[in-house]
Amino acid sequence: MPRPITRVLPWIVGIVVVLGLLVGRVVWGSRQELAAGRAEYARGDRDGAVIHLGRAAHWYAPGNPFVTDALEELRRIGRQAEMGDQTDLALSAYRAIRSSCLGTRSFYTPHADRLAEANRRIATLMANQPPPPVDRDKTVSQRRDEHLALLERVEQPDPLWSVLACVSFLAWIGGAFGFFLRGLDRDLKLLRRPAMLWGGLVVAGLAVWIVSLLLA
Numbered sequence: 002m003p004r005p006i007t008r009v010l011p012w013i014v015g016i017v018v019v020l021g022l023l024v025g026r027v028v029w030g031s032r033q034e035l036a037a038g039r040a041e042y043a044r045g046d047r048d049g050a051v052i053h054l055g056r057a058a059h060w061y062a063p064g065n066p067f068v069t070d071a072l073e074e075l076r077r078i079g080r081q082a083e084m085g086d087q088t089d090l091a092l093s094a095y096r097a098i099r100s101s102c103l104g105t106r107s108f109y110t111p112h113a114d115r116l117a118e119a120n121r122r123i124a125t126l127m128a129n130q131p132p133p134p135v136d137r138d139k140t141v142s143q144r145r146d147e148h149l150a151l152l153e154r155v156e157q158p159d160p161l162w163s164v165l166a167c168v169s170f171l172a173w174i175g176g177a178f179g180f181f182l183r184g185l186d187r188d189l190k191l192l193r194r195p196a197m198l199w200g201g202l203v204v205a206g207l208a209v210w211i212v213s214l215l216l217a
Contacts, residue, residue, distance in 0.1 A: 024062050031060035031067035038074060047078060051093050054078075058101035061111055072098055072115050079122060092126055095119040103155060124149035166213035173206025 038053035057071035079094035102116035110116060128145035136144055176199050184196030 027060050027062040028065050028067065031057045031062075031065055031071065033057075034060065035067045035071050035074075038071065042074070042078070047082070047087075047090055048093065051075065051078060051090070051097050055097035055101055058097065059104055061101070061105035063111075068101075069112070072101065072112060076115070076118070079119075083122075083126070088126055088130070092123060095122045095126070099123065099152070120149060120152040124152060162213045166210055169206045169209035169213055171206075173203045173210060176200070176202030176206055 034053050034057035038050045038057060041047075041049035041053055054071045054075050058068050058075065061068050075094045075098050079091045079098075082088070082091035082094060096119075098115055098119040102110060102112050102119070105111055124145045127148045128141050132139065132144060139147075179199035180196060180203060184192055184199045186192055
């Protein structure tokens with residue numbers, strides 16, 4: 002009779018390997034986009050640099066250094082554009098920061114300090130634009146405060162659905178390993194009962210994962 006640890010160990014190893022591959026793909030994608038953004042910047046294409054740097058920042062994984070570098074590059078482009086009176090470029094850079102921070106939220110918001118700074122810069126730049134007729138009687142400060150309030154009015158992801166998404170992801174990955182380890186014999190023929198059990202876990206976990214991502 003195999004010990005419990007020998008039964009569990011293949012699952013733990015399999016999950017670690019899958020998660021390692023996923024994180025590796027994310028980090029590699031971020032690195033590639035960061036390099037492309039820097040290349041565009043060196044060629045003088047600031048708009049192209051913002052696009053690639055924004056993509057690099059979207060490849061988020063905890064501890065990914067390339068995301069931090071991409072956000073810092075975007076901030077630098079934004080500040081330089083402001084000093085050069087290039088409002089559209091500055092807004093594009095700050096909005097890329099905002100988009101990446103909001104787009105990678107789960108039960109917490111990564112780089113919240115950079116998000117807050119980007120919101121302030123966007124609000125300031127928007128407030129200094131020619132106002133629409135309905136806002137002509139408002140001061141620049143009033144318009145900035147209104148823009149900032151709108152930018153900060155963002156619904157946070159539901160913590161319950163976010164956690165459920167993580168759990169269901171692990172469930173369907175674990176179910177896939179279980180299917181191959183327990184649902185097939187040595188000749189790769191289906192073992193009816195365990196195959197149905199583990200296959201059902203894959204289907205259920207995948208379904209819950211998709212629904213959780215939509216509702217989080």
